[in-house]
Amino acid sequence: MKKFKAITVDENGYGIKNLSIDDLSAGNVLIKVMYSSLNYKDMLAVQPNGGVIRSYPMIPGIDLSGIVVESDDIRFEIGDEVLVTGFKVGMSHTGGLSEYARIPADWIIKLPSGMSMKQSMMIGTAGFTSGLSVEKLLANGMSVKDDPQVLVTGSTGGVGSVAVQILLKMGFNHINSLVRKDYQSKIAMRLGAANVVDSRNIQISGKPLEKQRFDFVLDTVGGNVASELLPQICYGGSMTMCGNAGGISLNTTVLPFILRGINILGIDSVSYPIEKRSVIWNRFVDEWNIFENIKYNEVNLDNVPQVIEQLRQGKHVGRTIVKISEKI
Ligand SMILES: NC(=O)c1ccc[n+]([C@@H]2O[C@H](COP(=O)([O-])OP(=O)(O)OC[C@H]3O[C@@H](n4cnc5c(N)ncnc54)[C@H](OP(=O)(O)O)[C@@H]3O)[C@@H](O)[C@H]2O)c1
Secondary structure, eight states, X not given: OOOEEEEEEETTEEEEEEEOGGGSOOOSEEEEEEEEEEOHHHHXXXXXXXXXXXXXXXXXXXXXXXXXXXXXXXXXXXXXXXXXXXXXXXXXXXXXXBSXXXXXXXXXXEOOTTOOHHHHHHHHHHHHHHHHHHHHHHHTTOOGGGOOEEEESSTTSHHHHHHHHHHHHHTOSEEEEEESSHHHHHHHHHHTOSEEEEGGGOOOSOOSSOOOOEEEEEESOOHHHHHHHGXXXXXXXXXXXXXXXXXXXXXXXXXXXXXXXXXXXXXXXXSOOHHHHHXXXXXXTTTTOOTTXXXXXXXXXXXXXXXXXXXXXXXXXXXXXXXXXXXX
């Protein structure tokens, strides 16, 4: 097979290189990659000491969709349209920012019927994580019929913006979007928030319990933001936590838990069991069909560094998909 293009990262930086199939990590399914997407973690992956990639050189890209071109596994045939997110892809296993990817069959799912390869990357890891977060809140009592106050943090980012669209599609009326910059307020309103909360205004008195404002919180930021929200969650409410864009520490007291019975619900998309993944992905074809409303931008491999910079500088909005190949 002739050489193909991929982004590679090493100790000195990252850029596009011509590679051969032997440069790919081992796996029993070879995929011609059609689309990838850019997530916060992909930005970290290409930073020096970003903590995502542990051995160089590596092809980054935690997401990909494409067409099977070789398979040693009976579950996948040549021509199948497939989707991969998470596991070790783009971290210690060569990833999706490449015209080809060789992936263990246990990490691959077939594209849901009715979803295109492009649409799957409009969702990507970020949207899949939004879906997992919404699902967890629903399992913990969030229901349209109760008309709850729901707060989404990092609401103009990848995870947050998709989460807002899912909640809107489900019929939640009181979606509060937390932002931290003035220009993000307009974007949050355009995305459909009923109310915008400025993160500079959520610190009230520093007391362990505050006025109860939000029934459910879908948090993507962590750090001080999550710490300041816990005392404002209503009796019996819950907060999902998936991210650390605002820091990894969490300062709290036991009082919101023992006096208001609130829950913190952890979300992990990376190792989420493969056999349960299709349930979430299929929802995006049916009751969470938000493709018309997802705010996304499409680039090619050459433009990846610009988007990585936007993600690094906190200037990125919504989702970015990367068109990798035109055809097989
Ligand atoms: N657990 C999982 O499986 C999983 C999966 C996917 C993502 N994640 C994590 O989820 C987080 C969000 O990912 P993403 O793809 O949505 O990233 P993103 O597109 O960069 O969005 C992050 C959002 O958080 C906001 N933000 C960052 N720091 C903040 C702070 N101190 N106060 C208030 N808002 C702040 C950003 O605002 P600015 O634009 O102003 O910076 C942006 O709106 C990341 O930490 C990512 O690693 C986890």
